[in-house]
Amino acid sequence: MGMKRIIVFVVLVLGVVFAALVALTYRNTEIPRSECVLAKGIVSDISTGGVNDIVFELESKQHVFxxxxxxxxxxxxxxxxxxxxxxxxxxxxxxxxxxxxxxxSKAKHIREIRNGNWIVYSEF
Structure with missing residues (x-):
């Protein structure tokens, strides 16, 4: 009976840890504009990547967006x-x-991208 309780406890703890990790991952998509980082630059390349993502590279930037x-x-x-x-x-x-x-990560999740006054894409 003791071993069964230990196994149930370990499974529950691992489940809670996994749920917390997933929750932390999705927090990035809920960050308001006021807490985001701003990057400006000239678009040097646009491609697809990941799972149907649109990837932008900017001149003189270490990150892709x-x-x-x-x-x-x-x-x-x-x-x-x-x-x-x-x-x-x-x-x-x-x-x-x-x-x-x-x-x-070198890849940064775009919350909004603008070209002048034109909002190309926004999650806000």
């Missing part, structure tokens, strides 16, 4: 290239810690 599942939101790389390649954009991104990238 992505619209999560951007293809599913109706974005097309060729159309975006015609509109934004070699243009200056402003990006607000979530820069929070996640358990799946504990030492940071």
């Amino acid at each position: 992505y619209i999560n599942r951007g293809v599913e939101h109706g974005f097309d790389v060729e159309a975006l290239e015609k509109q934004l390649l070699a243009e200056e954009v402003t990006i607000y991104y979530a820069d929070g810690w996640t358990p799946f990238a504990p030492f940071g």
Whole structure:
């Protein structure tokens, strides 16, 4: 009977830890604009990556920025290239810690991207 209780306890603890890690991961998508990091730069490349993500690279930036599942939101790389390649954009991104990238990540989740007054994409 004692061993059965230990196994149930371990399974419950692991379940709670897993749920907490998942919750911390999804927190990045709920960060308001006031808590986001701002990046400005010239778009040097636009591609697809991840799971239907649209990925932007900016000149002189170490990070890449992505619209999560951007293809599913109706974005097309060729159309975006015609509109934004070699243009200056402003990006607000979530820069929070996640358990799946504990030492940071080169890829940053775009919460909003603008070209001048045109809001290309926003989660706000």
